[in-house]
Amino acid sequence: MPSTTTNARPTLAAAPREILGKHVARLRRDGKLPAVVYGHGVASSSVTIDAHDFDLLRRKAGPNALVDLSVDGKKADPVLIHDVQVHPVTHRPLHVDLFLVQMTVELTVDVPLVATGVSPAIENDGGTLLHAIESVRIRALPDHLPQSIEYSIESLADFDTAIHVRDLAIPSDVTLLTDPDEIVAKVQAPRVEVEEPVAVAEGEGEGEAAEGAEGEAGEGAAEGGSEGGSSEG
Numbered sequence: 001m002p003s004t005t006t007n008a009r010p011t012l013a014a015a016p017r018e019i020l021g022k023h024v025a026r027l028r029r030d031g032k033l034p035a036v037v038y039g040h041g042v043a044s045s046s047v048t049i050d051a052h053d054f055d056l057l058r059r060k061a062g063p064n065a066l067v068d069l070s071v072d073g074k075k076a077d078p079v080l081i082h083d084v085q086v087h088p089v090t091h092r093p094l095h096v097d098l099f100l101v102q103m104t105v106e107l108t109v110d111v112p113l114v115a116t117g118v119s120p121a122i123e124n125d126g127g128t129l130l131h132a133i134e135s136v137r138i139r140a141l142p143d144h145l146p147q148s149i150e151y152s153i154e155s156l157a158d159f160d161t162a163i164h165v166r167d168l169a170i171p172s173d174v175t176l177l178t179d180p181d182e183i184v185a186k187v188q189a190p191r192v193e194v195e196e197p198v199a200v201a202e203g204e205g206e207g208e209a210a211e212g213a214e215g216e217a218g219e220g221a222a223e224g225g226s227e228g229g230s231s232e233g
Helices: 021-029 051-060 204-232
Strands: 011-016 032-039 042-050 066-071 077-086 093-100 107-116 128-131 135-140 148-152 162-164 183-188
Touching: 011 051, 021 032, 032 051, 042 051, 042 093, 051 093, 107 128
Parallel strands: 011 066, 032 093, 107 148
Antiparallel strands: 011 042, 032 042, 066 077, 077 093, 107 135, 128 183, 162 183
8 A cells, every 4th residue: 555544534622722921831731732723814823732632643643634623612624733842851742733724725745655565685685774765745635645655665676776756656636746856765785894904013023033033143153152162172
């Protein structure tokens, strides 16, 4: 399955928010998450959503999933989770931007790429998969936005082969905006460490040779002296 989309939209309830600025910390302590709803030609509005419900929603819904948002129990409108500010340490959501979409107007979004299969260059030759890009930019109607685009890496049989954007299976109702010649993935050859020969210090070998020569000469002289003494006697 090259791409995944969703038809059943998740729902989210929100309440109007009057607390702004630094005072929103009080809302977070009460389990509420501050958010802003905005859109083209629509005045932005400050709301709060249940932090636990939002966590559950993010786990189930894809990055480009449309959500039916109901504010104060009114008729639900489709929104896209446009941006989530998170705490730098705990990574818990701090603030959410919800973009109010028009179902007849195309949106431009980034769609994550998902690699599948096994590459022979990795399995047999010990290579490492390199992801040159991890998403592509597309344009489509809100209810046609893919949640991900899959591609197989089984064609990566050697270190010279690469998968390009043009090789991806893009749905017919989606317009690709990323350069088709851009590389998506390839396999890097394993690093081969070459052991360098141990360098001999200059003069070290010559000194040893000289010492050996002197030793041999000394031994010869001693032997000669001994023989001479015995002959004189």
